[in-house]
Each structure stands twice: as structure tokens, then as C-alpha cells.
Amino acid sequence: LTFLKELNAFIEAKIIPRTELYADKGNNHIIYIDYNKIIGDLIIRNRRNGDKFKPLGMKGSKKIKDYFIDQKVPRDIRNKIPLICDEKGIIWIVGYRMSENYKVDTKTDKVIKLALIEGCLQN
Numbered sequence: 001l002t003f004l005k006e007l008n009a010f011i012e013a014k015i016i017p018r019t020e021l022y023a024d025k026g027n028n029h030i031i032y033i034d035y036n037k038i039i040g041d042l043i044i045r046n047r048r049n050g051d052k053f054k055p056l057g058m059k060g061s062k063k064i065k066d067y068f069i070d071q072k073v074p075r076d077i078r079n080k081i082p083l084i085c086d087e088k089g090i091i092w093i094v095g096y097r098m099s100e101n102y103k104v105d106t107k108t109d110k111v112i113k114l115a116l117i118e119g120c121l122q123n
Contacts, residue, residue, distance in 0.1 A: 001117075002044060004094075006080045009118040011044065011094065016111050021104065028095050029118070033102040035110035040087035042112075044094075046079055053090035054100040064093065071096065084114060 001010045021032055051064040062070075068078045073096075084092040092098045095116055104111055 004044070004082055007082070007094075007116075007118070009116055011082075011084070012113075012115045012117055013042065014113045014115075016113050018104070018109055018111055021111055028097070029116040031092055031098040031114050032104050033091060033098065033112045033114065034104050034108040035112050036108070037102050038086045038091075038112070042091070043085050044082050045085060047081070047083060051083070051090060053093070055097050056100050056103060058100060064090070067093065067097070 001012050003010055015035060047064045052061045053064065053067075054061045055067065064083075065078075068081075073081070081096070082094045083090050084094060089101065090099055091102045092114060
């Protein structure tokens with residue numbers, strides 16, 4: 001578990017076998033990514049100028065700024081929304097959308113489940 005002070009929440013990461021994959025459709029607080037598509041370590045950071053990602057279900061990439069505008073995310077909270085990344089790119093705009101590049105497919109054997117657990121208090 002990693003505590004995110006800005007959100008008063010935790011990010012939980014678990015490696016699970018593909019056989020334990022559950023469909024949490026419509027739940028923007030849980031994603032499943034292909035373990036073997038990750039390059040290097042997972043990191044949590046805020047957005048940077050020019051950040052782009054390939055939203056799940058889309059063919060092309062999109063600037064994070066444009067994605068937030070399209071989703072009507074208030075300007076004053078955009079910099080508080082964490083991004084889960086690896087050395088290659090953005091995997092998940094936490095609580096919003098994951099990248100097409102990391103999705104589980106028919107070749108996936110090992111899965112990482114990432115979950116945002118909100119409303120937690122850190123002692």
C-alpha cells in the first residue's frame with residue numbers, strides 16, 4: 001500500500017494470476033494491467049507539461065491536459081490527480097482511465113491489480 005496524502009487514499013498493487021481476473025466494469029478505482037508490459041519500476045507522480053497517454057479503447061494518444069478538459073475535470077484539481085507510470089509512459093490517470101498500452105490481452109499470464117482505496121486515514 002502507498003498512501004497518497006493529496007487524496008487521503010491508498011494505492012494498492014497486487015500481482016495476481018490471470019485466472020483471478022475479475023471484471024470491475026464501470027469502476028474507475030480498480031484497473032488490471034499486464035505485468036509483462038511494464039518497463040522498470042512503477043512510480044506515482046503528478047502530471048507534467050506535454051504528458052500524453054493512449055486512453056483505453058482509443059487508437060491514438062491524447063495529451064493529459066486535453067483529456068482533463070474533455071472529462072470536465074476542474075482546473076484546480078488537475079495537478080492533484082496522481083499518475084501511475086513506468087519508464088515507458090503513463091499507465092493510469094488514477095480514478096479516471098488507464099492506458100491502452102498496458103491492457104490485459106490473450107497473451108497475458110500475470111496481472112497487476114491496482115486499486116484506489118479512498119477515505120483512509122494515515123496515522
